[in-house]
Amino acid sequence: MNTxxxxxxxxxxxxxxDKKPYMKNYQVxxxxxxxxxxxxxxxxxKQHHDPTLSFRRSCGEGVCGSxxxxxxxxxxxxxxxxxxxxxGKVIKLRPLLSFPVVRDLIVDLSQFYKQYExxxxxxxxxxxxAKENVQSYEERKVLDGLYECILCACCTSSCPSxxxxxxxxxxxxxxxxACRFIMDSRDTxxxxxxxxxxxxxxxxxCRGVGMCRDVCPxxxxxxxxxHDIREKMLRDAV
Amino acid sequence: xxxQQQSFDxxxxxxxxxGLRAAxxxxxxNKRVAVxxxxxxxxxxxxxxxxxxxxxLGNTDGRDDWxxxxxxxxxxxxxxxxxxxxxxxxxxxxEAVYELEHMGMPFSRNQQxxxxxxxxxxxxxxxxGDLVHRTCAAxxxxxxxxxxxxxxxxxxSKTIFFSEWYAVDLIQDEQQNVTGVxxxxxxxxxxxxxxxxxxxxxxGGAGQIFYTTTNAYTNTGDGLGMVLRANLPLQDMEMWQFxxxxxxxxxxxxxxxxxxxxxYLINNKNERYxxxxxxxxxxxxxxxxxxxxxxxxxxxxxxxxxxxxHVLLKLDHLDAKVLNEKLPGIVALAKTFAGVDPSKEPIPVxxxxxxxxxGIPTDRFGQVVKLNAQGEDECVRGLYAAGECASVSVHxxxxxxxxxxxxxxxxxxxxxxxxxxxxxxxxQQASPITEAQIEAASQRILRLRKTQEGEQVAHxxxxxxxxxxxxxxxxxxxxxxxxxxxxxxxxxQRVGHTKLSDxxxxxxxxxxxxxxxxxxxxxxxxxxxxxxxxxxxxxxHARIDFPNRDDENWFKHSLYYIDGKQGQRPVNxxxxxxxxxxxxxxxx
Numbered sequence: 114m115n116t117x118x119x120x121x122x123x124x125x126x127x128x129x130x131d132k133k134p135y136m137k138n139y140q141v142x143x144x145x146x147x148x149x150x151x152x153x154x155x156x157x158x159k160q161h162h163d164p165t166l167s168f169r170r171s172c173g174e175g176v177c178g179s180x181x182x183x184x185x186x187x188x189x190x191x192x193x194x195x196x197x198x199x200x201g202k203v204i205k206l207r208p209l210l211s212f213p214v215v216r217d218l219i220v221d222l223s224q225f226y227k228q229y230e231x232x233x234x235x236x237x238x239x240x241x242x243a244k245e246n247v248q249s250y251e252e253r254k255v256l257d258g259l260y261e262c263i264l265c266a267c268c269t270s271s272c273p274s275x276x277x278x279x280x281x282x283x284x285x286x287x288x289x290x291a292c293r294f295i296m297d298s299r300d301t302x303x304x305x306x307x308x309x310x311x312x313x314x315x316x317x318x319c320r321g322v323g324m325c326r327d328v329c330p331x332x333x334x335x336x337x338x339x340h341d342i343r344e345k346m347l348r349d350a351v
Numbered sequence: 352x353x354x355q356q357q358s359f360d361x362x363x364x365x366x367x368x369x370g371l372r373a374a375x376x377x378x379x380x381n382k383r384v385a386v387x388x389x390x391x392x393x394x395x396x397x398x399x400x401x402x403x404x405x406x407x408l409g410n411t412d413g414r415d416d417w418x419x420x421x422x423x424x425x426x427x428x429x430x431x432x433x434x435x436x437x438x439x440x441x442x443x444x445x446e447a448v449y450e451l452e453h454m455g456m457p458f459s460r461n462q463q464x465x466x467x468x469x470x471x472x473x474x475x476x477x478x479x480g481d482l483v484h485r486t487c488a489a490x491x492x493x494x495x496x497x498x499x500x501x502x503x504x505x506x507x508s509k510t511i512f513f514s515e516w517y518a519v520d521l522i523q524d525e526q527q528n529v530t531g532v533x534x535x536x537x538x539x540x541x542x543x544x545x546x547x548x549x550x551x552x553x554x555g556g557a558g559q560i561f562y563t564t565t566n567a568y569t570n571t572g573d574g575l576g577m578v579l580r581a582n583l584p585l586q587d588m589e590m591w592q593f594x595x596x597x598x599x600x601x602x603x604x605x606x607x608x609x610x611x612x613x614x615y616l617i618n619n620k621n622e623r624y625x626x627x628x629x630x631x632x633x634x635x636x637x638x639x640x641x642x643x644x645x646x647x648x649x650x651x652x653x654x655x656x657x658x659x660x661h662v663l664l665k666l667d668h669l670d671a672k673v674l675n676e677k678l679p680g681i682v683a684l685a686k687t688f689a690g691v692d693p694s695k696e697p698i699p700v701x702x703x704x705x706x707x708x709x710g711i712p713t714d715r716f717g718q719v720v721k722l723n724a725q726g727e728d729e730c731v732r733g734l735y736a737a738g739e740c741a742s743v744s745v746h747x748x749x750x751x752x753x754x755x756x757x758x759x760x761x762x763x764x765x766x767x768x769x770x771x772x773x774x775x776x777x778x779q780q781a782s783p784i785t786e787a788q789i790e791a792a793s794q795r796i797l798r799l800r801k802t803q804e805g806e807q808v809a810h811x812x813x814x815x816x817x818x819x820x821x822x823x824x825x826x827x828x829x830x831x832x833x834x835x836x837x838x839x840x841x842x843x844q845r846v847g848h849t850k851l852s853d854x855x856x857x858x859x860x861x862x863x864x865x866x867x868x869x870x871x872x873x874x875x876x877x878x879x880x881x882x883x884x885x886x887x888x889x890x891x892h893a894r895i896d897f898p899n900r901d902d903e904n905w906f907k908h909s910l911y912y913i914d915g916k917q918g919q920r921p922v923n924x925x926x927x928x929x930x931x932x933x934x935x936x937x938x939x
Contacts, residue, residue: 127855127857128857129855129856129857130855148600148601156809159809159860159861160807160809160810160813163852164807164808164809164851164852164853164861165852165853165855165861167853167858167859167860168860169390169394170568171390171394171395171396171567171568171569172394172396172398172399172567172568173567173568173603174399174603174604174684174688175683175684175687176398176399176492176495176680177390177393177394177395177396177398177399177567178393178394179390179391179394193687195687215538215857215858216855216857216858217858219858222391226391230506233507234503234506235454235455235500235503235504235506235507236453236454236455236503238453241453243449244449245448245449245452245453245458245465245466246452246453247463247464247465248460248464249460249464250460250461250462250464252460252464253457253458253459253460256457257490260457260489260496260499261492261495263393263398263495264391264393294455297455297457299455300455332683
């Protein structure tokens with residue numbers, strides 16, 4: 114790729130003026146980019162080409178989950194996707210697919226948040242000691258890979274089962290959170306949590322496609338978490 | 352179109368750690384509480400905190416004492432911290448951490464199954480003795496673990512959220528009491544008035560005044576701008592912390608935990624230079640000290656790289672298990688942003704703007720204070736502040752690492768407690784908001800929506816950031832700062848004439864950035880004016896032309912008002928359980 118000039122094609126849609134979405138091309142000087150990430154490119158477009166371009170961003174370092182988007186066909190976070198990693202002549206930026214577009218690269222995540230809330234993503238345990246709960250090093254280690262989700266929605270947006278049943282299937286992110294509390298040695302509602310995931314859709318619509326794992330910018334593996342929940346259901350014979 | 356009004360018991364502006372902790376306290380007491388957050392709460396900057404949260408639990412060393420923690424915090428603050436507030440924070444730290452654990456926060460664990468505690472800068476046993484392990488951690492993602500836990504608890508307690516609503520200005524009655532907030536729904540562009548008996552500002556920091564910062568794009572000092580426009584003062588705004596280990600160029604933070612776990616800084620001679628400057632605590636001296644030493648190395652030609660503009664953080668001698676289990680996040684960040692694998696080579700780092708010690712002055716209960724005609728503290732009715740936007744002040748002139756997460760949960764909670772008791776004592780409703788008051792709060796939006804000619808927001812922001820970067824860095828002098836202030840004043844004038852290219856109602860991010868810039872420039876002006884005024888070196892405020900601390904003239908908080916007027920407040924030296932700690936020279 115010619116690194117002096119970036120050729121970018123960005124999805125644009127403003128419901129107030131546009132009948133339908135379109136792709137708009139920009140040629141952005143590398144020297145206008147403050148850093149080397151896709152987010153720096155978007156900031157450069159906003160500052161030097163078109164202040165009306167809309168996107169979310171906050172931390173700029175891959176922990177807040179604001180800037181999940183579709184980058185050259187694959188979901189990821191703009192702030193930690195280096196421009197140098199992108200192949201092809203033109204960088205194509207689109208909103209996360211399967212969610213309603215609010216404007217440009219901004220999608221409506223209400224349904225995604227509703228799914229998250231529906232798994233009761235908080236510790237449940239009515240009896241607490243005076244100091245901390247004792248949780249062994251090994252018990253805590255089980256939570257590694259489960260608690261780090263940043264709710265960027267890259268996974269759920271990539272999941273074919275979510276596309277077809279967004280309202281009934283919980284999707285990989287919410288299920289990863291469900292798993293995080295099911296596996297927590299301090300939580301007393303494990304059985305109720307497993308029970309809640311029974312049925313044809315909430316958990317069992319996962320077909321093990323694994324797109325969630327492939328796109329997770331934090332390197333997490335919701336497919337495995339879903340598998341582990343199923344195994345626990347069998348073992349604990351809900 | 353008439354602006355819709357909604358009424359609550361309490362409004363909280365900001366959905367980071369302080370706001371969410373306050374909201375939780377209030378929701379659990381069945382108060383009707385609304386959190387207004389310009390981002391979905393888990394996107395708030397608390398999420399980026401890495402290293403941990405301090406509490407004298409003694410889980411690693413078998414011994415610790417909140418009084419030692421208090422002493423370290425006071426010395427770290429270079430005595431500008433208020434001792435009543437520091438005492439309260441340190442004494443309540445263990446309780447605050449256990450509470451988080453009970454909420455489900457996934458702390459790392461030691462072999463006994465207790466909360467894992469690591470070493471951090473400026474933390475000692477026995478009032479300045481050996482290093483202590485006081486920093487409770489969830490790997491190097493403590494802020495993420497904390498923020499998500501607090502948000503989840505708020506889901507459980509059914510707090511009402513107005514996500515992606517941006518607070519524009521406070522609404523005040525004739526007596527300057529705060530009766531509510533005007534906010535805009537970012538998605539629809541609709542304005543809304545929120546009235547309440549108590550308003551809590553928990554809007555976080557403002558590191559975006561600098562060109563290179565570890566802070567999020569969203570750290571724009573919104574609450575601070577609101578307070579200044581309400582003719583209330585800001586305090587100690589000259590005190591900006593430069594973190595010793597921001598990744599060169601990108602400014603991304605590498606946690607102090609990297610040094611707490613055994614990493615250290617080296618110069619171009621491969622020398623571990625902190626041993627020379629601070630033989631006792633070395634690389635785990637306070638951040639202001641380490642940042643100054645790094646800058647001296649760079650200025651004296653011992654910096655690394657073709658420009659000699661940085662130093663190196665060496666971690667490759669650490670056990671792979673330590674890196675993978677205790678610092679997995681920074682291993683990833685170093686690879687992404689510095690292109691180095693820290694298990695094999697050192698990370699290029701440089702002191703980087705990180706934290707605002709100053710802010711909205713409050714008392715120990717989080718109630719915002721102003722000076723009355725006699726120069727005494729007087730509470731502003733209806734207004735509270737907590738977290739980075741507040742200056743309670745527990746950090747004084749320099750914050751200890753891992754005291755910020757502690758600050759937000761301790762004072763988030765205490766604000767909640769104070770409001771509950773105030774609501775119970777005072778049952779009367781806040782006075783109704785008038786059309787004129789709403790109009791006063793809407794001025795900025797109205798101007799932006801009708802201005803046809805003017806300058807572009809993003810460009811002006813960059814100009815301001817570069818001025819602050821060049822003129823108000825780690826080392827300061829009268830000459831350089833005065834020149835910076837002249838330039839800054841010119842930008843301040845220009846910010847009053849910004850123009851929007853984007854005239855849409857729907858998710859107009861340019862409008863929000865224009866409003867944010869108006870807050871940023873006020874914060875920058877306050878910081879610059881107070882930095883120029885304080886003729887001494889204390890904590891993070893290091894002046895080459897006044898290299899010593901001057902307790903006789905400057906042992907006091909500085910205040911700044913929107914009209915440029917300045918004032919002072921005494922430092923609180925009245926802790927309630929212990930004797931005050933007298934001023935001494937700081938040595939590490």
